[in-house]
Amino acid sequence: MLNSGISVLFEGVNMQRLLLGLLVTLRVALIAVVISIVMGILIGIIRTSKNKLVQIPFRLYLELFRIIPILVWLFVIYYVIPANFDLNLSAEVVALIVFSLWGTAEMSDIVRGSIISLPKHQAESSKALGLSVAQMYRYVLIPQATKRSIPPMINLITRMIKTTALLTMIGVVEVIKVGQQIIEVNNLDHPTISFWIYGFVFLLYFVICFPLSRFSRRLERKWAT
Amino acid sequence: MTFDWQYIVDALPHYKTALWLTVKLATIGIILAIIVGMVCSIIQYFKVKVLSQIVQVYLEVARNTPLLIQLFFLYYGLPKIGITLSGELCGIIGLTFLGGSYMAEAFRAGMEAVTKSQIETGKAIGLSNLQLMRYVIIPQAFSYSVPGFGANCIFLLKETSVFSGIAILELTNTTKNLMGIFYKTNEALLMLVIGYLIILLPLTLFLTWLERRVRHAEFGN
Numbered sequence: 001m002l003n004s005g006i007s008v009l010f011e012g013v014n015m016q017r018l019l020l021g022l023l024v025t026l027r028v029a030l031i032a033v034v035i036s037i038v039m040g041i042l043i044g045i046i047r048t049s050k051n052k053l054v055q056i057p058f059r060l061y062l063e064l065f066r067i068i069p070i071l072v073w074l075f076v077i078y079y080v081i082p083a084n085f086d087l088n089l090s091a092e093v094v095a096l097i098v099f100s101l102w103g104t105a106e107m108s109d110i111v112r113g114s115i116i117s118l119p120k121h122q123a124e125s126s127k128a129l130g131l132s133v134a135q136m137y138r139y140v141l142i143p144q145a146t147k148r149s150i151p152p153m154i155n156l157i158t159r160m161i162k163t164t165a166l167l168t169m170i171g172v173v174e175v176i177k178v179g180q181q182i183i184e185v186n187n188l189d190h191p192t193i194s195f196w197i198y199g200f201v202f203l204l205y206f207v208i209c210f211p212l213s214r215f216s217r218r219l220e221r222k223w224a225t
Numbered sequence: 226m227t228f229d230w231q232y233i234v235d236a237l238p239h240y241k242t243a244l245w246l247t248v249k250l251a252t253i254g255i256i257l258a259i260i261v262g263m264v265c266s267i268i269q270y271f272k273v274k275v276l277s278q279i280v281q282v283y284l285e286v287a288r289n290t291p292l293l294i295q296l297f298f299l300y301y302g303l304p305k306i307g308i309t310l311s312g313e314l315c316g317i318i319g320l321t322f323l324g325g326s327y328m329a330e331a332f333r334a335g336m337e338a339v340t341k342s343q344i345e346t347g348k349a350i351g352l353s354n355l356q357l358m359r360y361v362i363i364p365q366a367f368s369y370s371v372p373g374f375g376a377n378c379i380f381l382l383k384e385t386s387v388f389s390g391i392a393i394l395e396l397t398n399t400t401k402n403l404m405g406i407f408y409k410t411n412e413a414l415l416m417l418v419i420g421y422l423i424i425l426l427p428l429t430l431f432l433t434w435l436e437r438r439v440r441h442a443e444f445g446n
Contacts, residue, residue, distance in 0.1 A: 166387065
């Protein structure tokens, strides 16, 4: 009885379809991660400024993404923008927008945190040496801050990959959706199929996220000072 | 963008029920998660044989998989092998399963922050391991880990939005249903955002206050 379900996983192109679905998930995650690393570093450096006019808007932006759940953001962008602004956005594009905005907000906080956690004398001595602001960032602050921010960045990337599971809720055909389609087709012949499919997807996410979180922990330990 | 305010007034009761359900499920889940987390981190602290390996596996699995999949597995997968759970129970179990691992991490950091001199002094005055835990380590570790617990509370409250994937009528799912029935998208989503703000803004402010408070209670600094 139990075995009949697992065999469906390997029947026909089912496995191939699931893995292609996983690729869609990873594609969204990867593009969003790249955008948010680039934008996050830029905004993070801008946010180290002491000017209140700079700090407040970015802080507000970060808090909005911290307080409102990502699923709600997905719904808001997915339903509100096309209806009110006459724009046709595919679910995948909506996902990319939301994940990039969220990732940028969180990345900028990591970058900012690691820069301001550096001892003050680093910035002061580089000024005393006569470095320009650009040189100070390029040769003193950024190299040190990089070490501090890479482990939390990897953790954030793991979180972003995990959160891509929500894409199925706005109708992106990714790994969970494909799994549901396979379940719907085979449910009558193989009653245990949903156990195996969801179990398999569970395993897929684990296989991707586990090495990443392991890697970040190792870096954290190695670079701990 | 136009809003039908009359519709918002009419829909308010639905949101009120949904808000309560969200708060209720999140509260139960968070309390259970804190208990699970503390038990797990104490097991790991003492390096109990076999048990601590099991805890390690649990922590890795819970931290590296999305809640949605955990819930789908519990809600749609398990009934097929004979274990049927109601939606709300699945939600609480899922939240506890995920939250426990995050809380364990926060509490472990708290226990590691307890200074060695505290533990050595405890041993020197002849406390047993149990007494050491009960009177010296846990009270201090708890106050150290309040910021971590707080961040996790907010995280878990937000994760309840994922419950809309299984049949639990919390805020997000109620909104989805209302949108499907009345097609008042803007109004429904506005209410959804306001609903989460009502829960999370006071909580965020409270936790910021609490963090500052517990720092006064720390010993030895």
